[in-house]
Amino acid sequence: MKKAVLISIRPEWCQKIASGEKTIEVRKNRPKLAPPFKCYIYCTRDKHLAFMQNQTGANLIACMDAETAIPVGGFMGNGKIIGEFMCKGFIPFSKGRPCFVTGTPEEIERMACLTRKEIWEYAPQGNPIGWRITDLVIYDAPRELSEFTGLRTEENGFELRTLERPPQSWCYVEERHDL
Template structure:
């Protein structure tokens, strides 16, 4: 049985910080209703300068995810694999800390330096979460940045019915052998089933997906 995972939308500048290892905590207003640890896939949003795997200098590739500020999107896509608008990697969320912001200088119930780990100021966090409101710090572990980014279409939405076979699901597709022409030909044959419940657009915040096998 497949496992439930999360697809998380993150701005390019924060994707770069995560890839460099500087950002080890992601701040969110809510959390998934699944137990830790769980797999998180990082979707890099389309805005900002192109984010690529390697150096902005052509033919000199480094093992890093960097911003190519000197290139237009079209030029960058001709030279590199551009990560904007794609799934750039994955991590395991092994812990989530709930906290509350009381002001831009006081924050409750955090066992670590939230500013350093999240690469955000308390004022940033306060503006995002809101004063007196609870937020969640997702801890990033076992980070993997893909050499080649993945398309959204490679991911499936969370299964609508874990106990239903694909044949009986509204998103199930049955592929019969080409020689099958009538219902009488179906008896005793084997066939393939496919799930068509694919992710077609990025989440505004995050969404459940099926963990890749």
């Protein structure tokens, strides 16, 4: 069994990831997995999302304007797993400024779609870390949470479990090869 990660991401950030605009996901911590490893993207629920179909008939979910209920674009999952990516490494941040392996502070901000101030406001008590998003795949049809098997940390390894709810930030899951 190979371990992967299921990561919960808000719809507005999922849209930026799906478009290729966001290539760094900033978190307060990281899994104890050596990169590269697979991450499944769980798009959190939003009451302003609606199902639509694209020209090929594949299900898409579009962000809706709350007042007019007109689709304003974007591929969303609204409580579903919309895709996957490989996390090929991490970008550690330290107090005052990020520690970059490659890229300038401005490039990292652009890739994370966040300013340095927003990054530090997100994790004021610790050192945030950037997850590098590569090899992104957005599914033709979003997947149900129930299709994935969670892995609970135990003293002697991991225990398989049914996922009954999405993780608040991220959790370990069994990697799937059939998607």
